[in-house]
Amino acid sequence: DIQMTQSPSSLSASVGDRVTITCRASQSISSYLNWYQQKPGKAPKLLIYAASSLQSGVPSRFSGSGSGTDFTLTISSLQPEDFTTYYCQQSYSTPRTFGQGTKLEIK
Amino acid sequence: EVQLVESGGGLVKPGGSLRLSCAASGFTFSTYSMNWVRQAPGKGLEWVSSISSSSTYIYYADSVKGRFTISRDNAKNSLYLQMNSLRAEDTAVYYCARLSVTTSHDAFDIWGQGTMVTVSS
Numbered sequence: 278d279i280q281m282t283q284s285p286s287s288l289s290a291s292v293g294d295r296v297t298i299t300c301r302a303s304q305s306i307s308s309y310l311n312w313y314q315q316k317p318g319k320a321p322k323l324l325i326y327a328a329s330s331l332q333s334g335v336p337s338r339f340s341g342s343g344s345g346t347d348f349t350l351t352i353s354s355l356q357p358e359d360f361t362t363y364y365c366q367q368s369y370s371t372p373r374t375f376g377q378g379t380k381l382e383i384k
Numbered sequence: 385e386v387q388l389v390e391s392g393g394g395l396v397k398p399g400g401s402l403r404l405s406c407a408a409s410g411f412t413f414s415t416y417s418m419n420w421v422r423q424a425p426g427k428g429l430e431w432v433s434s435i436s437s438s439s440t441y442i443y444y445a446d447s448v449k450g451r452f453t454i455s456r457d458n459a460k461n462s463l464y465l466q467m468n469s470l471r472a473e474d475t476a477v478y479y480c481a482r483l484s485v486t487t488s489h490d491a492f493d494i495w496g497q498g499t500m501v502t503v504s505s
Contacts, residue, residue, distance in 0.1 A: 299440060308489070309489060311491040312490075315429075315460065319481055319498055320495035320496060320498055321421075321479075321492070321495055322495070323491050323492060325494045326484075326485070326489055326490075326491040326493075327489035327491075328487065330486075330489075332450050332491075332493065341498075349426075349496065364429055366429070366491075366492075368490050368491060370461075371434070372431050372443070372445050372446075373419075373431040373432070373434075374431065375428055375429040375430070376428070377385065377428050378428045378429075
């Protein structure tokens, strides 16, 4: 199974900050990497697919990059509604696996 | 509106069984692969099982293989998860999720609200 490791596990930032979350795969997964946002008590929401493609309806302040084993999710200017948890997920092979999550908190 | 609605969760004793359902609406259910993903309380996301559009391809996580069975009824726009021999570690919110495929990349693009399964004596 491909292991996905996110860093950091938690991150404190302020409204308007630019933040980056990193996801590393245990083997090369090309660009088969997705990012999800999950708010407390809610289902995950797809933000980015294929490493860098923005899902329809997702604000342009979210962007993704990377290929191979190292990937990043960047939020260019944090809004109050962005303080929640983010997960990466590989779609290269079965079983599909997720990172452990990164919780973004208000400083 | 594209929607997935899960049902069937509840409290069950270890060793017991439960059947989850997921009702789809607002899209052509029969053309999409579907999945179950779970989340234990306070934990991350874990993929559980997937089924292709015509049920030809079925996959399970090792943690549930031999105990859980995924199925679908395209005439009823419904997805199911039969869970047998339940363990305490199966306690989680269970989400059904649609798999969207775009130029060979796939992602879980639509999720239900989740149904809670608690395994406890």
